[in-house]
Amino acid sequence: MLDSNIISIRESKRCYNPIFGEGGQNGRRNFEIVYKNANDLIKKASVxxxxxxxxxxxxxxxxxPQLSSCGSWFVHANRTHNSGQNWYREGYISPWSYLIALEGALLLVGGIGKRLGSNAKAYAVFPFITKSPSPLSKHEVDIANRETWCEFWAPVWNYPATIKEVRLLFERGLARVGQKAAVAPYEFAVSALTAGVDAGIPGFCRFVIRTTTSTNTKEAIPNGNISIRGKDNKDNLIPSILEWIKRLPKDNVNDKKFRGFVGPIEDCIIRIAKSPEDYEIWQELIFRLTESQRRIDNNIQFREHAKAVPLLKKEWFNRAWPKPSYEVLVAKSIASVGAVSTTKKSWPH
Structure with missing residues (x-):
């Protein structure tokens, strides 16, 4: 259990797997005690x-039966109060659900990652665990600092697998964008769109690890499922803007400074991964890119670090406006007047 829970980067620094809280104890919830209680319930039960x-x-x-302190992975098993009154309802869960979840969580063995360079700092990495999502509003900057820890994109598959196959999947099983491992939530969404995931995984079940019942307790909040597109998918459009996104000004959760560049774009990409055929989300993403570039152009500090948004392939327009009106076609033609490109596949043209 220690391998999946603690990573020692150096003698004075240890990093804990957020799925297990800190040292196998998430606030007042002790995973070992809950395991023993669930095991005892099964041993004593007959039918x-x-x-x-x-x-x-x-x-x-x-x-x-009643199984307390298991809400870290099953939020519906938490005690639910009635609008601040003393009335409440205890959460219930199958003991088998907790035991099987614990067996699966033990496969999340972490490791030490390091960027290129002799002076690069080492950092802990755990399979399918991402950074926390970028805030969408000024209010969420404070929430991201106090409440949101990370995301867990649990891989799902639709065929029987042995424990050796599953363990191998988690040992090497990081979603990838090109040759790099996905780190941010939007990169996991891109890996799903471009089939940059190990074979046999049809999708992800997304969880946000955040505080709800206590500031010391992190819980996995379900946040929808995302299917993986086939490798014959020809709509690999999002990867063309990834390098541009990485150079965007970031929101600083420490000083609560909200810039609002990455969050709205990341949200659009994740929603596209859920519903790739929804043209309204593609339209919103294009508008977000345009607005972000306009803000960068009007701020000299942003221009020093950010890049210009790359020219987009004409398929972007087709996905956003599958049946364009005459007004949209005129707008496209006007936008193409100032475009400079050496490729015939770029949009607008």
């Missing part, structure tokens, strides 16, 4: 334990 297992595997409804 019920098979019903609990059927629910975990096949969603066959049945009554559950």
């Amino acid at each position: 019920e334990k098979s019903k609990w297992l059927r629910y975990t595997l096949h969603k066959c409804e049945t009554k559950f």
